[in-house]
Amino acid sequence: MVQLTDIRDSNTRIATELPAKLVAVFVGATGGIGETTMKQFAKHVKEPFIYFVGRTESAAVRIKAELAALNPQGKYIFLQSDVSLIRNVDTVCNEIKKRETAINVLCISAGTLVFDKYTSEGILYFSALSIYSRFRFIENLLPLLDRATGLRRVLSVLAGTKEGELDRTDITGQSIKNIIRGRRHTTSMMTLGLEVLAKKAPSVTFVHDYPGFVKTNLGSDSKSLLMTVLAIVATVLAPFLSIPIEETGERHLFFLTSARFPGLSEPDAAAGVALGEHVSIALGSNGEPGSGVYSIDYNGDPGSPATVAVLAKLRKEGAGEQVWEHIEDVFTKITGNTAA
Numbered sequence: 001m002v003q004l005t006d007i008r009d010s011n012t013r014i015a016t017e018l019p020a021k022l023v024a025v026f027v028g029a030t031g032g033i034g035e036t037t038m039k040q041f042a043k044h045v046k047e048p049f050i051y052f053v054g055r056t057e058s059a060a061v062r063i064k065a066e067l068a069a070l071n072p073q074g075k076y077i078f079l080q081s082d083v084s085l086i087r088n089v090d091t092v093c094n095e096i097k098k099r100e101t102a103i104n105v106l107c108i109s110a111g112t113l114v115f116d117k118y119t120s121e122g123i124l125y126f127s128a129l130s131i132y133s134r135f136r137f138i139e140n141l142l143p144l145l146d147r148a149t150g151l152r153r154v155l156s157v158l159a160g161t162k163e164g165e166l167d168r169t170d171i172t173g174q175s176i177k178n179i180i181r182g183r184r185h186t187t188s189m190m191t192l193g194l195e196v197l198a199k200k201a202p203s204v205t206f207v208h209d210y211p212g213f214v215k216t217n218l219g220s221d222s223k224s225l226l227m228t229v230l231a232i233v234a235t236v237l238a239p240f241l242s243i244p245i246e247e248t249g250e251r252h253l254f255f256l257t258s259a260r261f262p263g264l265s266e267p268d269a270a271a272g273v274a275l276g277e278h279v280s281i282a283l284g285s286n287g288e289p290g291s292g293v294y295s296i297d298y299n300g301d302p303g304s305p306a307t308v309a310v311l312a313k314l315r316k317e318g319a320g321e322q323v324w325e326h327i328e329d330v331f332t333k334i335t336g337n338t339a340a
Helices: 004-012 032-044 057-070 086-099 125-147 179-200 225-241 245-257 305-316 319-335
Strands: 023-027 049-054 075-080 105-108 153-157 205-209 293-296
Touching: 004 032, 004 245, 023 032, 023 125, 032 049, 032 057, 032 105, 032 245, 049 057, 057 075, 075 086, 086 125, 086 319, 105 125, 105 245, 125 153, 125 179, 125 319, 153 179, 153 245, 179 205, 179 293, 179 305, 179 319, 205 245, 305 319
Parallel strands: 023 049, 023 105, 049 075, 105 153, 153 205, 205 293
Antiparallel strands: none
16 A cells, blocks of 8 residues: 555656656546546656646636636646547547647546436447547557657556456446446456557556545436435535545556556556655556556555456456457457557
8 A cells, every 4th residue: 555645755756757748648637536647647757748638628717717827837728529439539539639649648547327328329328438538548549648758658547456357248238237246347458458559568567446435427428316315415425435536546646656557568668757665666557566557446555356356367368369359359349450
């Protein structure tokens, strides 16, 4: 477990240990975890260049002003888009690629708790935001990440450490009605997919984290009775159990910048803020230190031995390759190509 004091110490050293003008892309950043993480990035990085993607123009106007107040030396560009659609993801990525030859950070936190509708492209809305859209962003922008010098990092905020059995007869997960089983399935898809990508770009770090209980607007777009009940329970328990939103931003900034999480090709010398006295290289999703892919909880700790064993079994059975083949098949059916 990384102590919050060590996280804050690392974050305060970003401006002196990392170069100025880091380029970052935040997807799902007009609220919640994405917004608070982006603000911490703007606060601590010298002359940051930030693209942030979201649906709400009015929120973006407010956030852009707040970012400028946090760091007047930064540049902040809002790209409005509904990223549940793969074609929209391509449009956003192509706009970024027109402007940039390399990026240092890609942080994706867009999500929903709506389980009963489909996008116009035929994907379950929950899966579109939790899996397909995220992998499309990563696949499209991976060449720019790989081309960066120094920090090269992807962070997917979902449910790291909650991996479980994968229904390989139903990779899309459409027939899984149990929320717990569905979360295990989706989480395993994310981690296994990131492992495939790490082989393509071994200098890039891939972090998949579970943020813990954070009070955000996630679920506000769901009309189901279950989500209504959960929202009421969450409101009652939030003062006692939730992680403060600013602290969540600090933790995620650490995941984005600390040398605790090296890429596959640099296990002993990660691009990032140097390890503090009480911080060591993290165990990867395969149980080995510095593996390039990290499934972690909000403390930055890896999954349990049982979770590591489940992933090892799936890996041995070739589930990662099956997941990625499915992902690219979906992309090709929608857009005609595996990446924009």
